[in-house]
Amino acid sequence: MAYFLQQLINGVTLGSIYGLIAIGYTMVYGIIGMINFAHGDVFMVGAFIALIAFLALTTIGITAVPLALLLVLIIAMVLTAVWGWTVERVAYRPLRESFRLAPLITAIGMSIVLQNFIQIAQGARVKPLQPIVTGGYELFHQGSFSVIVSNIQILIVATTVLVMGAFWLLINRTELGRAQRACEQDRLMAALSGVDVDRTISLTFVLGAGLAAVAGLLYLLYYGVIDFFIGFVVGIKAFTAAVFGGIGSIPGAMLGGLIIGLIETFWSAYFTIEYKDVAAFSMLAIVLIFFPTGLLGRPEVEKV
């Protein structure tokens, strides 16, 4: 029971990170109907920006943890958002009216570019960061096994809830959110009603990248080590989460993230850790084949 509870806590933490990334996939898919294959690598770039910002702040003497965290969060979100914007502007916008698989192919190209750019600029070795948020609470213990919620896990879940809340308000209560939802339903009609479609799509990428940067920062704090290749596997798992929750649905992405995080954690805890990626990938195949609309998605009608 205690072991189960501990895994549940770990799974929710991991799931929060996946959920944040999954939103980026689901929003882009909702609005332009493409899989932004490079989104996982935007997350990776966000994690690197956060790491470098931490080191830079330490160098100039800002070491108070809450202030440093806040500053890093802002820097990472802004700069990663610029990356997201650039990727859309360079690789996707010119192909908006092209055949369906064209943007997917440039997305794969962009993903290769981002990975190798970071590998060249920062080196291929794993980058460790000394623990910044330490400590935790012991909930209870059963025999020699104690269930611990660490402060970093609390921070991750709290940040995710906070960011998600702000994001929900943005989508449902603001002008931008309305334009975004309009473009999702019918791009042509939205344009006719005076919505700047190009700008809205750009902003979707900016928002997705911002959330990916939050996920990158949290990932960095949680695992304490990153490298240029983390974006690939995490990206696919987050995409699985987005599909699981119903692609195009934002609450679905969060729910899917939690479920994928839990599946992965429990698989590692009770079966074999070597095959945890196989579990996630098989999950993706099973979900896409048997429930292509996901948990909270709308069925997509294919028209001729």
Add this chain to the structure above:
Amino acid sequence: MRLADSGKTLGKKLSSALGDSLLAAIVAFALFSLVLGLRTVDSATGLTLEPRPALLATVVAIVFVGRLALNLFVWQTDYPLTRPFAKLFTSEPFETRDAVTLALAFVLGALGVAAGFLFTETLYGLIGALVLAFIGIGLLRRATVRTFPNLPYTQVFVAGGILFALFFPIVSYALESTFNLGLPLRYWFDLSILILTYVMLGWGLNIVVGLAGLLDLGYVAFYAVGAYTFALLATHFGLGFWICLPIAGAAAALWGIVLGFPVLRLRGDYLAIVTLAFGEIVRIILLNWTEVTGGPNGIAGIPKPTFFGLPFSPFAEGTTFSGFFGIHYDGLHALIFLYYVILVLALMTNLVTLRLRRLPVGRAWEAMREDEIACRSLGINTTVTKLSAFATGAMFGGLAGCFFATRQGFVSPESFTFIESAIILAIVVLGGMGSQLGVAIAAIVMVGGFEALRHTAGLQAIFGEEFDPALYRMLLFGLAMVAIMIWRPRGIVSSRAPTISLGDASAISGDLVRQGR
């Protein structure tokens, strides 16, 4: 921001170009300030930062100047600087300004080649040679088209290419052994075997992606199945290459059907992601199922193919190749034989594809690529059509994998990562999906270009000693994938049009049909 507005005054143009370039420079600064301007370095006390202001400034300046030049000379002008180069490949007459531009480019290219030879600056030499080759090929093409307008150029080109591929090893080997020129034959043969392997993989994937229109991101799984099938059969049962080759092909085809079956109902991009997942699952299983696959250590000691039972070795229990023919033993014989094996395999892939395209199943593939719903309503069984495409493509992947195993003598999961699938896919896409010639050219350019980057000592002089050009290969590769997709979405050599069609073929080509939207 492409404002080719001829009504604008020069001042307005200049200021808008400057503003746009400044914006680009600011964005570049934001992008690169942290990830490029500061480098994380391992030190005794953990990670520290090493500022690189000069590099950051250089990159931002390159973005600014490049964007400004593009704005002034290409985008915001009535006569873009790129037009003379485009004209090279048409029959439009040249104007004086075209001739001047081309002559300037020619001189610059020649200077680059000269610098390459004089100062051993391979990079400049390479760029110069490319420019010269581009202009030269363009002029030659114009001249020949004007003189002989009715020659079947593609056929002549293809025949020339095949003849070259057939005779290149024998002729170069004969020259070398007669005159002792000191040619790097081993390197040439190794490289051409590598290129031909990718040509074959490209043609195999072309059946799935180019003809049937199913974007397969896990093609390398079938390559792996072929390689491991042979490796396991050879090491456990002592079977030879020629017996295992069809078995490997059949095993891969079977896997093609097994993996193809669940994804039948999926649409374009979902199918791509699921095939990617399958490819990764196969790799992870190969990596962790240590008892059978040797895990990360792989399987070593895979035998080389024999020439009708004659091994290529200096000493053997029976008769060797050199002993049987009474010639002096040379390690290159085995390599030349491998070259012909992969050449035959690749040409067989091509031949089968060309024949299949004329059969009902090939027609069905192309019809499915153009419009799946229309295809289904006309009574074509899309299940069988998709599975046959998957199985055929997978079979050729498996054959290539079997060849790969015997060439390397060693297989490990490292050779079958996603990036390998991406390279093969890029070859198909950049060559022009469905075009056999385009795929072959793309494979030569990609793999050959990669190889050329390995020999760019000149870059090290610019960027410092620790600069490793091999690292930049994948970066350039990704950039090329994006750039060519934007510049020519239908590939460098594009012939995606269906083999047969009613009336104007271009009217129903894939670009104009947008599925599901």
